Amino acid sequence: MNYDVFNGDADGLCALHQLRLANPVKAELITGVKRDIKLLDRVQAVAGDQVTVLDISLDSNRARLMQLLEAAVHVEYFDHHYAGEIPRHINLVSHIDVSADVCTSILVDRSLEGRYRLWAVVAAFGDNLRQSALVLARSAGLAESQIEQLARLGKYLNYNGYGDSLDDLHFHPVKLYEEMKPYPDPFDFIDGSAAFNLLAAGFRNDMGMIGTLLPLSEGARYAAYLLPDAPWARRVAGVFANRLANDDPSRAHAVITPTRCGDYSVSVRAPIAKPEGADTLCMKFETGGGRKAAAGINRLPTDALDRFLVIFAEQFKGSSPA
Incomplete structure (x- = not known):
C-alpha cells in the first residue's frame, strides 16, 4: 500500500x-x-x-x-x-x-x-x-x-x-x-x-479586511502585528506576513493570530535581505519550527506573548543586509 x-x-x-x-x-x-x-x-x-x-x-x-x-x-x-x-x-x-x-x-x-x-x-x-x-x-x-x-x-x-x-x-x-x-x-x-x-x-475579500492595521510592536528592523480573532484573520496570516516581508525587505515581521483554543499562532518572516533566523527564534518555543526565512509557532500561550515580543526584537533588532 x-x-x-x-x-x-x-x-x-x-x-x-x-x-x-x-x-x-x-x-x-x-x-x-x-x-x-x-x-x-x-x-x-x-x-x-x-x-x-x-x-x-x-x-x-x-x-x-x-x-x-x-x-x-x-x-x-x-x-x-x-x-x-x-x-x-x-x-x-x-x-x-x-x-x-x-x-x-x-x-x-x-x-x-x-x-x-x-x-x-x-x-x-x-x-x-x-x-x-x-x-x-x-x-x-x-x-x-x-x-x-x-x-x-x-x-x-x-x-x-x-x-x-x-x-x-x-x-x-x-x-x-x-x-x-x-x-x-x-x-x-x-x-x-x-x-x-x-x-x-x-x-481579495479576506485581505480587504486588514485595512490600516498598525503594528503591536516595532523597531527599525522588525515589526509585529496582532490580528483579530476571526476566521478571515486565520486564513490571511501567512500571506499577510509574506506581503509585509515583500513590502519592507530589510525588516523582520511577525503576524500573531488568536486561535479557537484561546492562545495564539505566530507566523515569522526573516528579512528578505537577510533570510535567516526565523527558525532559530521559533524553536525557542515548544510548538515552534520552520525554516531559516520563514517559520512559525503553532500554539503560543497568551501569557507568553510579551516574552515572544522581547525575544523577537532581540533576534532581529540588529538584522541588516550582509
Whole structure:
C-alpha cells in the first residue's frame, strides 16, 4: 500500500502534484492545515508499504519515522525545513535541503529533472521565494504576464492552507489536490478550474479586511502585528506576513493570530535581505519550527506573548543586509 503524506499549503500540494503526474500511484492521502505537521503519526503502514513524505519537518516526525523504518516500511522524504540529524537507514531515501532559497517542490523538480517545472514555479511563489521562482520561470521561457499569473496561483494555494482547523479553509487540501490533479499545466488550471476563481475571490475579500492595521510592536528592523480573532484573520496570516516581508525587505515581521483554543499562532518572516533566523527564534518555543526565512509557532500561550515580543526584537533588532 502507498501513503502520500503532504503539507496542505502550496508547496506540499505542488510537490505531490508534480510527483504523481510523473509517477501515478494509488495512495492514501494524509494532510491537514499548514500548521498540522506531525502527520506521520497518522500513517498506519506495515512492512513492505511505501510512504512518500512532502514538506513536513523530519525532526518533528522523527519518532514515528524511526518506528516506520524499523517496521520495514519504505520511506521517501522530500523537505526543506529544519531536519536535525538525518537518519541513515536502508529503508529511507531522503531529499532534504534546508537552504533558504529552496522549497520542497524545487527538490521534487530536481528529482524529476524539470518535468512539470511550472508547478514548482507556482510553489516557490507560494512559499514567497520570488527570486527562486523567477529563475525557474525564466528557464521555462515564460513571459512576464505568465509569471505573474503563476505568482497569483501560488499565493492563492498557500492562502488556502492557513487556518486553525480545516473548517477555516475554503478547500480541504485533499479536495484542492483533486481539483489540481487533472491539470499537468497550471495555466489550464487557472483557466478551467472553478477552484481558482473561488480562491481568488476569497483572497481579495479576506485581505480587504486588514485595512490600516498598525503594528503591536516595532523597531527599525522588525515589526509585529496582532490580528483579530476571526476566521478571515486565520486564513490571511501567512500571506499577510509574506506581503509585509515583500513590502519592507530589510525588516523582520511577525503576524500573531488568536486561535479557537484561546492562545495564539505566530507566523515569522526573516528579512528578505537577510533570510535567516526565523527558525532559530521559533524553536525557542515548544510548538515552534520552520525554516531559516520563514517559520512559525503553532500554539503560543497568551501569557507568553510579551516574552515572544522581547525575544523577537532581540533576534532581529540588529538584522541588516550582509
